[in-house]
Each structure stands twice: as structure tokens, then as C-alpha cells.
Amino acid sequence: MTKPTKHKSKSKQYLAPTRRKEGQAAKYITRNKALNRLQIKLPEFRRLCILKGIHPREPKKKVEGHNKTYYHVKDIAFLAHEPLLDRSRELKAYEKKITKARAKRNLDLVQRLLGNKPEWNLNHLVNERYPSFVDALRDLDDPLTILHLFAWLPTDNSQKIRPEHIESARKLSLQWQAYCIRVRALRKVFVSVKGVYYQAEVGGQNITWLTPHSTSQVLPSDVDFRVMLTFLEFYKTLVGFVNFKLYHDLGLRYPPLLDEKLEKAANELYGLMKGLASAAPVAEEAPKAAGEDGDAEMAEQEEDPRAVESQVRLASLHSRLSAIDKEQEMPAAVPEAAKEPEDEDMDSSVKLFKEFKFFLGREVPREALLFVIRAFGGTVSWDGEGAPFPESDESITHQIVDRPTQGHKFLSREYVQPQWVFDCVNNKLLLPTDAYVVGKICPPHLSPFVDSEAEGYMPEYAETIKRMQAAASDDLPVFEKPESNGEADISTADVNVSLEKAFTRDLSKEMAGISYSASLEGKVQTAPEEQEDKKSGEASQSIPEADEAIQMGRMMMTRKARGLYDAAKMGQAKKAAKIDLLKERKKKAKAKGEEK
């Protein structure tokens, strides 16, 4: 009996050290092993991981040691199949060939090689990582932030930040902004120390991004720009695709034909907007759009001499940086046309500044204000070259300034600080300007990203604004159109169907020889019935939560879950304490003020 067991144990003892087939050791490998397997160097590996979106993992058991980085085996296999690996090898071989040919003074070969450089692009990665367009939109926050950041960075040879990086980042971010203006997608703006936060709603997704302040940027020494540039490379591809799709959905050409000459661009857009207006005809919308087209035409004629004038100026100012010119031209050309077809269906809040004409002083942040004001329907000019209208224009309603003394004050306009624009936009309300006049300390700039009701603490100014909003909604809405063209695109189909039915019915009656007046007599009134059909009351139900259920729930929890639950409760209590403290301080401050 002992013999077989002995034999068995012996065989186990002499088991050859094969690769493990299961467990943590089989699932995860260290970074060095991954490098060996993929046959690439570390920087290349890092780059590839960023591009493919692969992160290191934290296995439960770190079989090879605790100070090592682990990757999932499947992730590495995924990388091994990446066509970019081959591409980078091809590129390397190609570079070698060129250096070799150079060294041998074989200039013909060099010339020929330079002509067929292996193509390197990340298009397939965008498709792979974002299978649907909504996925890409959801993930757009970081790409936009990076692009806007790079758009403001100086070029730097030591960090390999090349002018073309800056240029393309700038172009893409401007295209994005132009789109936001065009569809009035901007929702929130917050100016912080870090920069300006924007939130836009595109395709039902809230997209938040941060742009740096328009001051000269210093490159920090503790940032690895190689990593940043890898991200930039991928994000450029991604945002390029997203912009293309957004423009294309609107029926606009991409890239927009704007940056060459202002005049030409304006014409092109004009033609394009006309095309859009006539493309809309799905029943009721069509005549309306065409009607607006007429108005737009008039507006265009008004604008035209100005456009030509500014074009002349632009032409004379050749020395100016082309980048700056572009920045001014593009958003300028887009919103003008953008007003036309869609304005009517839009929420009144997004055309908050529609009636106003703004003039920006030289000292205010022009980029941000241009974007915000235009995104809410206002017309803007500035102190500088290429401005659409001069400071002396009588029709200017608001001048945005940030220095205490003014050379010449026009009585017909209001002089406000930049914060007024941002606060108006965030609260979807035209705030009274007296709190924001030049020289005064403005009310606190409250963040629109903080829901003060959920937070529990409502700052004083937020309360004031809330009261104003309530009052404004009671009043007749100033910016709303009296006529309600509620029919959206979806319902036009229904309208079409009913129209079609009515048309065939009438025609058959008429062919049968029944005249209109005769048909009216016999006709039972169908119209009101149809209207009644459309009306359907919506009953909202509210289910009250019982306190008992919560208690019961707590008892039924596992110990782990209960621990989590208690921790959450503790967090809430802490928050409440903080709010109490704030309130107490406020009370004290008030009492002090009264004493004085």
C-alpha cells in the first residue's frame, strides 16, 4: 500500500516547473515581463498603454514582489495584437534606412525614402475605444481640457512641444467652441483660479472642460510632457472625429471653410445657412425657416459693409499673428449665421443676450467673454484690430470694463465688470447691473457646479438670485416669443400624416362633385376631437418613504454593508456640522456689522 503513495509523492516532487495555468500568477504579469513579451522599450510601452487606454492592475496576491507594477495578461495580449506595434517598428526601420542612406551619401535613395514614409495614425483606436458616438461625447471632458491647455502653451524645443501641436490644438478647440456657439450648447461658466470652467450640453451629454486664463503660461518642470503629448496625440484624433460628426450632422462642411479670408468665409456660410434653411422643410418648419431667411438676409446686408471693412483692415495688418486673426474670424463668422434657423425653437435662456450689443475693453479677458456672449446670442466688439464696430457705436448697450476710470463715458450704455456676464449666464437671468458697476466690489461669484440646495448651505447671494428668478418667471417672460411654435421635428411626421389624410379625403369628395360648402354642412366637427386626442394628462405619483423601512433595511444588512452605510451617515453628519459652522459665522459677522 505504501509503495504507490510513495511513487505519487515522488512524481509530484519531480514536476517540471511549467507555466502556471490558473490563479493570480497566471492572470497578471509584471511590467518587465510584459516588455519582454512585446519586445518594446519602456517609453514605447507607456505610450502604447496611454493610446490603448490600458492601466496597471492591483492583483490580490503580488506573486513576483510588492514593489512591482502588474498588468493583466489579457491586456498585454490585447497590446500584442495592436497594428501600431508593427507601425512603430516600420517607422524605426525606415528611420534607420534614412540615416544609413545619408551616411552613404546616397541622396537619391534618401529622396525616395522621404517620399514614402509609413503612415501613422490613431483613427482605428478612436473607433475601438468609442464604439458609439455617445461614448465619445461622454469622455470628451479630458480631451477638451488638454486641447484648450495646449492651445495656450508656448512652444518649447526642449520639451518637444512643436508649433504644429499648438496650432492643431488651437484649431480643434476653436472648432469646438464655434460649434457650441452655433447650436447654443453652452450652459455654465465658472471663473476660478485654475482657469475658466465651461459646461456645454451636446447630444444630451453634459461636457465640462477647463481652459487656462489667457496669460502667458510657464511650463512646470515636474510635468512629463512626453506623457502629455501622447495624450494630446490621441485626443486630437478623437476631437477631430467628434467635431467632424457634429458639423456633419448640422450639414456643415468640415473642416469649416473659415480661416482663409473673412469675406469669403462669410459668403460661404451665408450660402450654407441658406441651404440649411431650405433643407429643413418637414411640413410646418419649412415655411417658417424660409420666412426667417428673409430677415436673415436683411441682417446680412446690414453686416456686409462692416465685414468688407474689417476685411480691408485685416488685409492691411499682415504682420499680426495669423493665429490671433483666425481666432477672431472664426467665432465671428459662425454665430452670425447661427442666429437664423433655430433661434425660435430654443429655450429663451440661451438667447439671453440676444438684444444686446457688447463692447469689450482692452483689459478684460477677451477670449472667454467673446465665447460666452456669442454663445448666448449677443453681438460683441472689442478694442483692437478687426473689430466689427467701434467703441463710439451708439447702439452698444453694455461695455465691459475692468479698470476704475474711464476716458469717455457714454450715457447710453452700461459699464459693467466681466463677472456680470458670467453670473447672468449661470443664473439664466439678467441680473441688475448696479452691483457690478465699475469700481465696486462685485457680489461673490458663485459656482454653478455646486447645487447649493443639495449641499444644504445656501449663500446669501444665491438666495437673492433665487428670489429674482422667481420674480422673473412670474413676470411676463421678456425674452420669450409670444407665439408658440411647439411642433418639434418628431411631431411633424404626425402632422404630415393627418394633412395627407385630409388632402386625399377632400380630393375624393371634390371629385365626387361635393363642393366645399356642401361638405361643411354634412361634416361632423373632427378638429376638436383630434385636439382632445393630443391632450393627455400626466399624473405624477409620489411614493413616500417610510422610516421603518430604513430601520428594517439597516438590520437586514450584512456587517460590511452596515459599516459602509454608517460611514456614509457619518460623512453626512460632518457636512451638516460644517454648514452649521458656516451659518454661525454668518450670524456673528452680521451681528458685528450691526454693532458698528
Added chain:
Amino acid sequence: MDTTIEDQVVERQIQVKFVTKLPPQLRVVSSAFAIPAKLGRYGLSEVVNTLLGLEKPQPFDFLIDGELLRTTVEQFLLTKGITAETTLTIEYIPVVLPPEPQQPRSHDEWVSAVSGYNARFIATGSYDNHGRIWNASGECVFLLQGHSDVITSLAPIPAPGSSAKQFQLVTASKDHTLRFWQVALNEATSSTVTLKPLKRLKGHTSSVQSVAASPSGHEVCSGSWDTSIKLWNLREETEGEEDLAGKKRRLETGAVNSSEKQVDARVTFQGHTQVVGGLDWSDRDTIYSASWDHSLRSWDVETAVNTQTLTSSKALHCLSVGGEGNALLAAGGADHLLRIWDPRLPGTVAPVFQLSSHTSWISACKWHPKSSFHILTASFDGTVKLWDTRATIPLITLNQHKDKVLSADWWKNDNIVSGGADSQLHIYSKLDLSF
């Protein structure tokens, strides 16, 4: 009658003036007068009829600013933003009345292609692998036998000189080939004559889905499931060499049919990534193609280069070029909408018209050969619709088919022919279009 209209007057009256291009007996006085704004087409039609004093009332359609009135005048003015204060000029035209359906012609299988190019005959292609030619009295006079698989599409070859004597056409089939047929029309007798193809156009590596002939009649182009578009030369001059080549091949392969000559493709257009569903070659220098890859491309014939690409949101199944200036591209497909593009507009890729009324895929569309407003669509919902681009709803819906409609065409300018999955060829006659 006037009194009843007077009774209907609510509050709104508008000054209108009726104009028309119709003959003098159908013209009304050109002075302006007031009518109630709540009148629609039906009401206005009665007003005009009363003014004309015809013994038999005739229905009219009304054009305001080049658009057909389909709502009430009041709604129309509101939506268009036209002021009701000025005198409104309304043009009236006779209404397009529904045509009379004729006795359907039965086939053995689905009717996938139909052409009414020839004024005396209708050509059809069917799923039983045969093409047929029907005369006006409803008899099948020719049976085109030669394909070994379903015929998907057919194209008549325009032959300006000899159209009276003979009729040439090309059929495309799922057997990867196209065949060229020549029908001598004086042979037309009461009994069915079986014909063999004259030429076999071979070269596609998959089913051929669409075919179109050049305006000169010398060439045809075909689109296939292998995503390419091929150009074939049918001219007599080159026949000698083709014949030789054909002979050689026949010797090598042990030919199938001794009487038919084989023709190879002259040029291949690559670019589409999916089936080419519709082709149009009505302009000498340009071929337009619609594909299931959602795109609509135009190709320069000389250079074989894709000159323009328009994109839709769904697969496109059919294409027709016509309308105003013979330049509008109409294409329908998987999303129930007929879209019409104007490729001449700068800076935009958006369609100029979107006509929606069908409830299923659109399988065929065809502009009227003479009129610049009328277009015909066939759909899988079993209807054929006639559209006027000046209105957003169809003029006429024809629902004689009991199953999907696969093809439709005009015949003799005032007839509509359509074939469908109920194996019937329907003919609708006496359609009176005013253009």
C-alpha cells in the same frame, strides 16, 4: 353658394388675386378680392369654380410663393411669416387626379425591375430569371431568356435613331453578369417569342444590383455587391476585338452559349464600401451612384475619379437624377425618407428636400422625364407614391400592390408602371400632370 361662404367668415379676411397659366377659358378675373383666411385648398377650389362658372366643377391646386397650399391660407401665411395685409397672389393649377389602375399583368415570380422607356412596350425583369416585354394591350410579346439567376435591374439603352424599329436593353442579374438584348419590334406578334441575349457582360465578382445606360447609348455602367462600378462598352466598332477575345475564351472554356459575345469591363470605379444600389447616368460626363454604405457619389466618366460625395444617415437603395435643371439627386433607402440633394449648392451637404410619408424602406424612385417637380417612389410598405416637390405630402398614393413594391417607372409620360413582390405588374393610366 356665396352666402354659405359668407356665413363661415369669422374674423380674418385676406385680399387675394388668382392667376394661372391655364388656357383662357379657365382664367378668372385678375382683380383682387377678399376671401376668408380659413379656407384651404378645397375651399379655394370652390371659389375658383364659382368664379369660372363651369358646369362640371374641376378641382384645382393652389400655389403660393411656389409652394402648394396644403393647410389653410391663414396657417400658411403664419408659418411662412407673410403679412396678411397685402394682396396675396395665388396661382392655380389643376389637381393631379389619381390615375386609373389597369388590369395587372401576372408574372411567375417577383417583379424586380420595370422600365417604361419605350412608348409602345414595358420591359420587366423578374425573379424567375427571365425578362419580359409587354405590349400596350397587356400581352407578353417577348421572353428574354439567358440569365441563370434572378434579374435585379434593367436599363433601356437610349437609341435616338432607331428607336422605332428596335429596342435595346441591358439586364443585371445575381448570376454576376449583365446581358444585352436587342428586340426587333416589328417582330411583335401575338404569341410570345423567346429571345437569346446578344452580349454577355462579365466581370463582376458578385451579384449585380444596378445598371444604367449612358445618354449616348454606347455604354452602360453597373453597380454590384462587390462594391465596384464597372463601365461596359457596347459600341459596334470595338466588337471585332471583343469578338476575338470572346472566341478565344470560348475556345478555352468551352463556351456556354455560342450566339452571345462576351464583353469585358472597360473601367472599374472603386470607392464604395457596400453594395451599389442605384446608378444614374443621365448626364454624359457624370455617373451618380447611391450605395448601402450611406453615400451618394458622383464620378467623372473620363477620368474615373470620384468628384463629390454626399452622405445620408442610412443605406441608400435607389437614385434618380432629374427635377429642376436636371440636377437634383433624389435617393431613398432604409429610413423611409426620400431625400433630394442639390449638388450645385456650395458649402452644404444637407438635402434640400426630405419627403416623408412612406412607412417602410424605399425601393425605387424616379423623376418624371419632363416635369421638374414630380417624382415617383416605391416602397416596401406596398405603396407607390407620387410627389410634388412643392408640397411636403404626396400627391397620390397608389396601393394596388398586396406586397412590397420593388420597382416603379413612368410610361409614356402619363402612365405609372410598378412591379412588386406580389408578382404583379401594375399599370396606372391617364395621369394628368400639369407642368
